[in-house]
Structures are given as C-alpha cells and as structure tokens.
Amino acid sequence: MSSAAKSLAALAKPRWWEFALWAVLLCLPFGLPSHALLISEITIIALFAMSLDLILGYSGIVSLGHAAFFGMGAYTAALFAKHINPDPLLGLAVAGAVTAVLGAVCSLSVLRGSDLTRLMVTLGVALLLQELANKLDFITGGADGLQGVVMGPVLGRFEFDLLGQTAAWYALCVTLLVFLLLHQVVQSPFGFSLKTIRDNPLRAQAIGISVHARLMAVYTLAAALAGLAGGLQAQTTGFASLDVFGFDRSADVLLMLVIGGTGWLWGGIIGAVVFKTLHSLISAWTPQYWTFWLGLFLVLLMLLGRERLLRPWTWGRRT
C-alpha cells in the first residue's frame, strides 16, 4: 500500500469519540423518555441536513429547494402506508427509491449554470411539487394534509407507542446507518473527486473526472437520503402536509448546516441540535416573532464569518 493510500485509509477510520457519541445518542430515548418526540424530530432533521451537506458541503451545489425531496419522501411514505402496505421499512425503502428517481431527473437541471441558476431551479422544483401536492387534493388531501396514516410495527415487533420511544429509536437507527454509509462514501475516491469538483470544476474535468456523471450520482444519493428523512417524518408522525415542501424548510436546513459547519458529517447533526434548541428557547420567550431573532442571528453570523462560529479561539481576531 502506498503512503498516500495509507494516509487516506487512516482518515477513513472513525474516531473513538464518534463511537462514544453515537452510543450516547442511541441511549437518549432511554434516558429522556419524555423527550422522545423531540429526539426523533431532531434526528430526522439531522438526517435531512446530512443529505444536504452531501451536495452543498462536499460538492458545492447551493440548493434552496432541498425540501422537494424531503416532501416527496414524506408523501410517498404516507401514501404507501395508507394504500399499499403499512410496514415501515418497506415504506421507507419505497420512499428512498422514488425520491432517488426524482433526484436523478432533477440532477440534470443543476449541472449547468451559475449559483443563481441552481438556486432558482432547485427552488422552482420545490415550489412546483408543493403546487402539485396542493392541486392533486384527491390523492394528497390538498391543503388539509394527508391524514389517517397508520403504521405497522417496525420489523414486525416494535409497535409505535404514544411516547414516541420506538419512533426515536427507529429514526436514530436509520440515521446511524446512513451516517456509516456516508462515512464510507465521503472518504472514498468518489468522495474526494466530489471535493475536487467543488473546489475547481474546470481542473477536475482536466484531470479526467467526469464532472457531470459524478454530480448526477451525488445529487441522486442526496435526494434519496432526503427522501428517507421525509419518509421517517411521515411515518413517525402519521401525517404529511404541504409544509414539507415549504421554502422555510429548505432555508432552515441550510441554516442548520451552516451552524454545524459544512463539509463534515457531524455538521448536520450538531446544527440540527443547536437549531432546534435555539428554536424552542426563543419561541418559548416570543412565539410569534422568533423568525426576527433567527434572521438577526443569520445576519450577524454571515457578517462575522460562519467559519468562525466553530472556532471560538478566532473570535478576538480581525478578519
């Protein structure tokens, strides 16, 4: 093995604290049974943020419409459970597959053009799907949302309980599996080629990386994972409504990722935890106007530089 391959292999190994942190996370529904609903909610958003990180942090595609895939996954999972089969894992697989197909189709639209074009196209797709879900009310329930989704037990044994412990476990396990998968993906040659494309598409092309094929592949993967997150959300809450496609959702997840830091897998998880904590703190204090403080936080964060949020020792320095 060459020294380069060795150093790459060393990078790919999970650190000890990652195992420890996951062990703690998996025990959370035990330790805080009264907060199980919140835990599963945060876990699902963390998964969603991780999927966005794959295209934003690793591949450099700015998307304002990632909720399109979240929403597609949510509606697919809800409809599948309602009309075809209530098994959660089967439904989740179907949700992932359907959004993967959608992602593959949409990936054609983000290959060319500037950041603005990509912003517009991704936002447009999300709005389009929201409009579609609104108008196809005989299938989706329109503005009232899709109600009456009853899920079967996970693996045929674990029933969803009212406290939400099963839901939290289920979401945590799926997210852990995705995390492990992504850990392999981003440290693989494929992952490194993505970072090359992010840093300089022209040079990536010049050294023989097929930029378009790689971007399509990663966009499809990210879409499928966002679909899983959406599917989890629909399955654990038994409900899917139009706001799964909303602009707010796409903007929020972008913010979470920025809080946690783009381009590393824990970014989405940390961001989701911090964002949700902030949300519940501020909205307990001023429920109606919490977006003002969110906006102020965003503006300040961007003015001071988002890289510095994660590096407190640089706060005193001037840029």
Next chain:
Amino acid sequence: MLTILFDGVAYGMLLFILAIGLAVTLGLMNFINLAHGAFAMAGGYITVLFMQHAGLPFLLCVPLAFVFTAVLGALLEVTLYRRMYNKPHLDQVLFSIGLTFMAVAGVDYFVGSTQQLVQLPEFLKGRTELWDGALGMGHYRLAIIAVCAALTVALQLLLVRTRFGAQLRAAVDNQRVAAGMGIDVNRVFLITFAVGSGLAGLGGALGAEVLGLDPVFPMKFMIYFLIVVAVGGTSGLTGPLLAALLLGIADVAGKYYIPKLGAFIVYSLMIIILMWRPQGLFSRGSK
C-alpha cells in the same frame, strides 16, 4: 383576450420596476440579494402609513416611498451589504434570507399581519371599455403602465447617455479595470444600490393595490423577482424587461384560462428556460 393581455402587460411592467434593482445588484456586485422584496414591502408600507396616519394623498406618497426606501437602501449598503460582496454566494443567500426574516417579523410586530388596503384617488378608479368591451382597461393599471414605461425610458437614457451610466457599465463589465481608470467604484455601487432599492420601493407602493400588501410579501414575490433576473439576464435593461412582460402575461393568462394549474405554468416555464439557457434567455451568452 385583449383585457388579459393588457393586465398581463401592467403586471409585467410592475414586476420589471420591482426587479430591476435586483438585476443591477446582481450584475454589478455579483450579489444574490434575496431581501430585495423587503425593500418593495417597505415602499408599500411607507405609502400606507403616510396615507393613513399623516393623511397625505396617494400621489405624494409614491415619490416619498421612493425616497425613503432609497435612503434605507443606502444606509444598509454602507453598514451591511458592503461587507458581504466578497463572500461566497451561500453566505450572501443566508445573509439576505436573514434580513428578509427580520423584515417580515418586524413589520408583523409594528403594523400587524393583516392585509393593508390602499385608497386610490377617485380619478384612478375608473375603467374604460374599448371595442364593445373587448378591451377593458382599468385606469390605475393604465397609469402603472405609463409610469413604468416612463421610468424604463429614463433608466435607459441614464444608462446610455450620462457619465454615470458609462461608469456603471464600465464597473459591470470589469470592476478592477474600472477602478484602475479612476472610477470610484464604491460610490457607483452605493448610488446604484440606493436607486435600485428606491425603485423597488416605488414598485411596492404602486403595486400595493394590485399585488396585495402583507408582511409575507417579500417571501411571496421573491421567486418572481428572481425569475425576472435569472431569465432576463443582467446585461442591460431589455432582457429583464422582456422577461418581466413574458412572466406577467404568462401568469395572468395562466391564472385566467387554467386556474387549476395556477402557478404551475410559471414554475415549469422557468425551469425549462433555465435548463435550456442557464445564463438567461436574453443574455449575451456565457462569459
């Protein structure tokens, strides 16, 4: 049929005035300003508040809206926006989303979330029917078209005939060379940003009656402004103007003939156009 075309043109002209500031900011500073709609909303609210509380006539309030939002834009440019020009697009997007959130919540807090109504003066309220009703023209929409057309001509003259216009075009084409030739690029940026914001405010004031005015205005119309800019390109006034007219007519016609599909047509058209020509429909081609 003609009536729909007429309404579409009025709507499109309004969108053009609202979005032109955004096109300039984007072309000049390469800054993606999602908060542009907030300036338009500010213009609308300034008009409403002056009319309701100070009792000023509508015709006086509209220029006031321009002045106030231009000053607001200039202040924000100097204090906040200037620091963001060299940051990545992601930062700019999040920064301007943050500003939008603040504007929405702020207006909600101070004015309330209800829809605001604008009392038009009597002489703008009528409607003229031509050719046995084949073409019905609301007087107010006629006035909008006239004002917007006049503004467009004025802007074009400003851009092509004046010294400032030449400086602006030079700065858009190549900032560094322009600065090297002794053009004070920062000043050009500041004036352009202020005028662009002012125009958005003016559009917001004029459009309050047509588009509706409530705190979520910047979110609701953000996509429309962006469409005008993305489809029209940023290299001149003609592109955004044609894009705005196309969007206005497509939207009005779509909502009238196929109300079931609603905004569907506009979004799909936009995606197709941007996939076909990512640099915009009327741009000079890729740089």
